[in-house]
Amino acid sequence: MFEKKGNQDYVTRAWSGGQTTEILIAPEDSCLTKRNFDFRLSTATVASKTTEFSDFTGYERFIMSLDAPITLQHQNIMIPLQPFEIYRFDGGTTMQSHGKCQDFNVIFKKKYQVSVTVLQNNETVVLFTKGQSILYALQTIKVEVSALETVAEVLLQKGESLVLKGQKQLHVISQKTSFSRNKVAVLTQIKE
Template identity: 30%
Template sequence: MVQAGILVVRKDELEHKRWSGGITTQLAIWPEGADYGARKFDWRISSAVVEDEESVFTPLPGIHRHLMLLEGGIELTHEGIGSRVMIPLADTEEFEGEWKTKSSGRCVDFNLMTVKGYGGKMESVAANKKIKLPMPQELRCWYGLYAIADGVAAEVEKDGRFARVTLERGDFILITYLPAPGEEISLTLGSDAAVPAVSAAVWQES
């Protein structure tokens, strides 16, 4: 049987900090007691407001990064590798933290960082569509959902039981679960917005 827990964090409970190019909001970090500032963590989910027209990404050796835009537009450039113009809620860029990366333009973004031994992916979540949470044959999984619209009715189904919560823009849900073969956890978002949330899935690789 799938074992799962759901944590709801409201936007006024989240931690905001300034960085060189704007403001970052930490949504979730693992393990308990992890410290992003000291670079002591296994994974981290966050959102950032990029205020400067030109920004240089903080070097993060040994960290694999995923990035998606929520608003605005930037051109992301990895020195010696290539560049890409990012489209909000459509593109996801994966890159290594030790790359020399910079951006041109202003935006609000959504981020996932993982160390070796953890996998992950990010995607936008459509309204009124049943989404099955990833169920890889791994040790432990997490599924973070970040609301980007108001009045989002989130319904989580597991073993025929339902948990329901209403989210406002900036609220965050973290579902922690242990995969079980042949079983599933699903999520449905009721909203007037076509894309009311974005998600970051993380799993500890065996």
């Protein structure tokens, strides 16, 4: 079972440092500001040179810039990150970010096991057998989704996502021939 999502399904809001787009929140009727969610995936446009991360005590976080170097700062510790370099930290940690970018965020309760992976063109990935997987397209890609004896093909445009449950594996293929080894998607896998 899988579901394709796009801009019409996402929720975009302004925040103090720019704009955030919620790709997925679970359960669906939960709310970021009420802190009653289990996990949330989003992208954000960071328009300020320096921003403070909100306090998400009780949660873990993954952050990754999609387009420009950034530096995270916890007290006097500086953590430089290149684009597509993933960093995990406790949601209650006081953290600043320095640098403008488009980023990818995952926030989740500590009871969950979460994996975030950047996929390259022509890559095949075996999925968690339980839980769910969310594939976020960084460019136009064809996705081959396999479950048991069946294979389905789905075309995702940049910014679209595929929410998968019960599939065995997926294969991503860039639709741009000039980017043969380029990063084409972000795969987030979540299970309890």
